[in-house]
Amino acid sequence: MAVRPYYADLSAAYYDLVTAHDRSLEGDLDLYASLAEPGSHILEVGTGTGRLAFGLAERGFRVTGVDIAPTLLDQARAKLAKAPKDIAGRLAFVHGDMTALNVDGPFAAAIFPFFTLAHVPKGAALRNIFARLAPRLAPGAPAAFHMPQEESLSGPPPPPDQPVLLAPVDGGTLCLFVKERRSRPRSAATTRPWNTSSSRRKGDANAPPRSG
Template structure:
């Protein structure tokens, strides 16, 4: 694999342009409605891997209180900057903390725990997944729900683009330029359920001149979540909810 920085690293473009890319991603449409349906009106939601606050703010606007836990400082900083610009009543309904979802213990419970947009797939399957399920269970009361959005394994196994010089995304930037994304490398290992991608982010100015570019490494892991959730007292509550043709939200109920 080419030399690259991890996704969401400091000074990386995947963090800087996270909101630009997700705003263009129709495959996430409908996720907020699923998460909003898991807690009672006005309830408290814990979001594992809250990123730049895309969902935390949307859920707060619907009346929920949200605690977002995020490991990457470059993502957390954007969430906090956006919160500072909110009207106080809305801003008060959201709390962001730096933390690792595989070991988090906030010493309190919530009405629902959510782990959106492939966040669980960012950590190795096996003990890191089981520890994340333990985190979810630790922050729930018996009978309450946790949701984990995972990529579909058949989508992970697809080959990369034949022509790696064709952008997979070409989107206007807030500053009047363009952002282009290229999948430079893509390799799926079925035996370990691991997809490695090198994605190049290229920022152009309004005249088409390159301002910045960055090679970033995105790894997703996949396995059946149910056997890893079961020992932590989380049982599947319903069939996974398909989203955007690329992923599914797995919903578990705490049974103990």
């Protein structure tokens, strides 16, 4: 499974800023923390820059975070290097493909947050994920998957000139636009090319469309 361009360049640099403003993520840390007892080991697939992994570690969980995007893992590991020793000692970040999951269990719970599973089309790739996940879970362990609601994807996207995010950054403003949205009802995969611009005092730096 290849790394989507969205997670490999400019958008990756602003990943934490975008997730911090995404209201669909409100309360997700509390939900995932409720799946297992503090002190137990949680597997996070699609860990990104470690937003949830660090939050869970602060609550006493041990977390193994897996991601296929090196740019995001680099950020997670940079945070790890600066984290208090007791928090850092509960965390491990692993580069890996969720369709060929290869981490040691057993885990008390597994989480696939922030639409992680929505990047995978139905079929062999999706079956591989569950086949690789099941033997790594302790008996009775739950697994949670954050998926987009179909009705939210079937309607028209926002106007292309209307930003869906305006956030201060680097002395300017990060502007995020949805160029188009394509929904495939028979597939778990969702594609949304974005236009991202970082408006600075001396002009605009526009990035080309990217998939996410």
